[in-house]
């Protein structure tokens with residue numbers, strides 16, 4: 111019997127796909143192992159969102175080969191799919207599968223074990239007619255919150271992003287399959303599901319349905335108490351969608367609404383298809399429709415051509431919105447993208463300086479947001495017991511610590527009175 115180990119880089123979608131591969135391997139008689147040096151098969155599920163991700167992929171591949179010279183390495187994920195022409199140099203990998211071919215993992219392994227010849231399968235995405243990859247999961251190592259990938263691909267082509275090349279065009283998990291998967295997770299004891307995708311807001315555009323339909327289907331499953339949305343693009347969040355979402359009491363009022371820049375010049379150069387004012391309108395709509403909502407986001411600074419004034423405008427916008435949490439990152443050039451060929455690239459030190467300034471501003475807002483939660487009694491889903499405290503999240507994703515060692519509360523939802531705010535969490539008492 112052969113054993114395997116999966117190493118995952120990147121986003122929640124990749125984590126979901128790794129879990130689906132893990133379940134397929136277990137079903138086929140492979141044994142899961144944490145012993146990296148002796149695993150018969152190591153699967154490396156790569157991310158390629160930045161050049162730093164590629165460097166991490168390469169480092170990991172070299173380390174696995176060095177530590178486990180006789181094991182089979184399967185390389186998959188976004189890197190081989192986005193850069194198939196470069197895979198010839200990856201002779202240390204035995205099997206290379208593009209994103210489309212992951213469901214072929216088991217037959218590919220069998221083929222490799224029978225002839226020991228390197229196998230590379232990276233078919234290109236068609237521009238239309240792609241079907242949603244037939245992967246499903248029934249559980250995760252963590253037993254409270256489960257991720258479900260309901261959408262893959264992106265049609266937007268933001269100028270800095272390689273993802274449409276790695277993931278193809280939008281395609282969606284059919285509603286009945288989504289519902290069955292949520293039901294299976296509820297039966298396995300999960301209380302919360304997070305719907306994730308590459309461009310989640312575009313869910314269903316290929317199937318004639320919408321994100322609101324997906325949320326309604328997930329919320330209708332008995333046994334699931336909370337449904338959360340992964341990262342959203344500010345598209346299709348119109349009045350009708352938001353009011354349908356707001357009618358679902360199980361939907362958590364936390365929205366990670368990708369901003370990238372609060373300056374229209376930069377948004378245009380990024381090919382983002384919305385203005386800062388339109389973004390602010392969506393935030394307003396969400397805040398009006400959901401009680402005690404939290405809006406979180408990603409902001410990129412130092413994009414090619416971003417002037418000091420553009421940066422200041424983005425900074426001011428971020429302050430004005432008052433996000434509950436922001437992931438700030440400096441732009442990094444990505445070969446294969448339109449922005450890589452643009453003029454006006456900003457020196458690294460300046461990009462870092464802007465990231466530092468933006469980071470400080472949004473941290474300040476984070477603390478202000480946490481302070482607004484003090485005095486409220488919120489439902490907390492406890493996830494784990496750490497040294498001396500229980501840790502969980504409110505519906506709007508405020509992290510909460512309750513000083514208690516009652517492990518029986520893990521995976522339970524309890525009302526908690528929030529009594530103080532620290533830098534990155536609130537302290538609470540069981541109500």
Ligand code: SF4
Nearest residue numbers: 264266267268271273
């Ligand atoms: S919306 Fe833009 S940033 Fe997001 S995956 Fe699509 S192209 Fe990339």
